[in-house]
Amino acid sequence: MNHFRMEILVKPRPGLLDPQGKAIHHALRSLGWSDTQDVRVGKAIYIDLEAEDSDTALQTAQAMCRKILANPVTEDFEVSIVENTERITA
Amino acid sequence: MNHFRMEILVKPRPGLLDPQGKAIHHALRSLGWSDTQDVRVGKAIYIDLEAEDSDTALQTAQAMCRKILANPVTEDFEVSIVENTERITA
Amino acid sequence: MRVGVVTFPGSNCDYDLYKAAQQIGAKVEFIWHRQKNLDGYDALMLPGGFSYGDYLRAGAIARISPVMEDIIGFAENGGPVLGICNGFQILCEAGLLPGSLVRNASLRFESKDIHVLVEQTDTPFTSEYQKGQILRMPIAHGEGNYEADDQLLEELEAEGRVVFRYVSSDGELSEEANPNGSKNSIAGLSNKSGNVLGMMPHPERAMEEILGSIDGVGVFLSLATNLSTVVL
């Protein structure tokens, strides 16, 4: 088994209102960053898991997204591997 | 001026409590993903901005993080450019 | 005694706080978050609610409001500042109080009556209570889980800055009595000099029998007593 750290980025679907992004945009502008055009806020989820290989790891993470991590109606997700270490067995 | 889309990942500091990560971890395990070892949840913030060049864009985003986007007591951040388009001037 | 209640966009306990301060005889005024110059106020209060929707982190955007600079100045000059709920969160974000308030351990908004133990009576907001007194009042928040590293916690405890701690109705510390997972069951906290107090529970909602408790009156009464001795 290998150890993987997965990075899962969950973002609001384009076109949907993003109140968080709107409020942050407003704040950035009032701090003087007037060249800011748009802000969208999503989640970054890091999961450490064990899997046979990277394909399995990716598939597992995707299944997790569909089942629980992302809201299929309002969010899109992206999955990638940020770390892959062979497990040291004692 | 160039147009940049910045990706800003804000994560809870290692060692600090992450109630959301803990809850997701618990849920994943009870859904049968028992090979999951750790879950951390942060924010993914996407900011569209105009800047001279990519260095300026990165610096701006970092300044935003220090000023407001991340809480220095509990969070770390990472900044990168995910899109860079030259602006078409009319 | 002139008390200012600061309204940020999204504050929703400003009126409640106004009424509570008025009940103990204070002259109360609302301060809009863009106001500069806070001359003439004897105490400032930051109310609960959802300033800027708490959309980034609770209190993070309110912290950059124009009024905050003067509030920080006021506090540094020893002026009494009380932050309740969102007000507490803003004080932490602004650095007037250490640590931060993160999502409740349950991940749910928690709204119910809780009990706190009064541990410090040498602040301008708690002098009318007895040490060891148990108070009952409502909480209503989603991010009240007090988070600090071990070093800071040690410091806070050593300096006696934990003013209120969550306990059961008979004064016991326990996991069930801690409604949000706060480190060391911290419900309320003061700055080093004691003039700034942040707390998650709502004393302004425990001011009349008809509301279920009058245990919050002491907070406002303490302030009135302290200010009248200072001013007169």
Place this chain on the structure above:
Amino acid sequence: MSAGESASVTIPLVPPRTGDPEITSELVADHGLSDDEYERICRIMGRIPTFTELGVFSAMWSEHCGYKNSKRLLQLLPTEAPWVIQGPGENAGVIDIGDGYALAFKIESHNHPSAVEPYQGAATGVGGILRDVFTMGARPIAILDSLRFGDLDSARVRYLFGGVVSGVGDYGNCVGVPNIGGEVAFDRGYEGNPIVNAMCLGLMKKEDLITASASGVGNTLMAVGARTGRDGIHGATFASEELSEESEESSRPQVQVGDPFTEKLLLEASLELISSGSITGIQDMGAAGITSSAAEMAGRAGNGVEIDVARVPVREPDMTPYEILLSESQERMLVVATKGYEGEVHRILEKWELEAEEIGEVTADGRFRVLEDGAVVADMPALPLTDGCPTYEREGIEADEVRELREMDLAEHLIPEGDLTKAFLLLLASPNVASKRWIYHQYDTTVRTSTAVRPGGDSGVIRIRGTEKAIAATTDCNGRFVYLDPRQGAMIAVAEAARNLVCSGAIPTAITNNLNFGNPLKQHIYYQFREAVLGMADACKAFETPVTGGNVSFYNETDGLAIYPTPVIGMVGIIENVSHISPQSFQSEGDDIVLLGENTAEIGGAEYLYVTAGLVAGFPPRVDLTHERQLQRAVLTMIQEKELRSAHDCSEGGLACTLAECALGDGEAPFGVNVVLDDALPPVATLFAESQGRIVVSCAPDRTENVIRLAMDHGVPARKIGTVGGREESFHVTAVSGQIETDLTSLHQAYFGALPAIMNTPVSSEK
């Protein structure tokens, strides 16, 4: 001139807009319009409508806005009383509560959006009902929510339930309006079709009442609040693909996202606008967006409106007039500013960091005219949009299977299978009976510092500062009863609501209702609808609680299977003096427990049948409106004369569960109970039947005689059934041939532990 016919001789021609699709019969059908309705539209227009005009008509003549299939029956409801200031037809109903104050209140459904996206669906439902109330000039002072879901053993149902509760909570919590009650029921009849109804109460000085009308020719129409995006455009009637080739699914989201922070600003700004005297009308842009708010406001004033969509602030590029007119983006208002006062409107909105844009004006010609950058894209008579919608009365026939279920012989179920105590604890732990604390601990119930009775009691109570009064409110409906007998079930819903208010010390005053049904084009559904409306009308007359407004939600079906008919009653009552506020739980050891009303063997539709046999069957309990009236008068008198220590109405789970609730209170320090029931009935009936017209009261022993005499004076049967025990004692209820005996810890665990335990198991958004 009657609605529907335009008197103008010259018919304004509007050239087709480049890029808009051609009007074909498919397009008309996709807009949910029948051939007859389309012909009617052509007659009204005097020509073929443009694409934009078709969209406007289809929205205004949809079931949702036009009340096609309900209007005629709704006219049978009583709507008048001396205390009614505003009946149906406005954003919210308004009643006079004395001392110079008026109460605005209304209920609204968000069932379909919540089935798709529970969190946002519920959140935006709360947002909409808040706006309906504050656009009357009233400050929202309380929220209630009435919810229905399938059985909680499904992970998807738990996901829906959890999402809805946090959606309701987060929105109201952020805006700062206390939740004071509501209801929830779980039954396979709602699987796939959750019901999410939200009710709001608002308080105002009588003189601050403002209505939503576009009065004053030449006044300026302003769009206020959030920007317009492509949210929920024609959600109900239009399939997105046909709109244009390049519009992919992702650019046309049906889900509306709520922004409670903007709502809070909008609330403050609106109330400031209203008191500034710079506006003559204001309305929420709810269903069908700018179209319905503008058309309704024009209709009420008998005026016309002209709007330039190019001036509407938008969130996305390249929006067409069609999209702008029909967008259902949240947190937006249409305001009619008095000519010359636009600057004042801007000033107030700027203070609250919100946008306001002048988008048109009130005209004298009675037309609904839309421009795009000066070019006319729609020009139609305004009145037929609101008043010209055809209405239908249909034939209703009861479904055979319902009659069979109702007439099912239930005798065998009156004999308990095993231990009565076990059955009782199971019943008490059923999510339909168990404590709903898991829900309302997620709702701020104490903000605004006026909540005298929080959720968990018979009704929520808000005191009115500066007066001696308080307002009580409740929502009620047992869908199983309505399913088994719609007329009876609807009467029970009204009776129970009134009983709940009375138990809290309030005089039932008026109702708002939310009629949740299946597809009205089906005969058996229309039957349910008609019978329920008739039952509601009778009961409202009996209780003198006029209907001041409400909402109809049809088409709550999945795979052809409809929900139980669920006409939710939202009732408000006045408590003359805050000293009359009465708790539902026992207060003192040694007090006597008195039962008002009679136990019967009416087990039909009871939760006991569902829990023990999975059955929804039998005749629902009979409701005698005269008895209910007398019972309620009696209890009110007892409360006002300070004879009682507590009063609690009997409902789901029957008498045994009612006694348990009285004993447990908020769970901190339960009382023991010693009750002996001598009814000549099978114990299952005595303990668990949900017979109507019963209230359990407790009083100091020296008041018992008086209480019983007062009841008799009102013609209400009453008897002492036992005493309140000590904190160390047990819960002991004896019926003629069986008994319940359990310690208080088990009682507590069953009642308070049930929902948290269920909701600690995983949820899933997957179907």
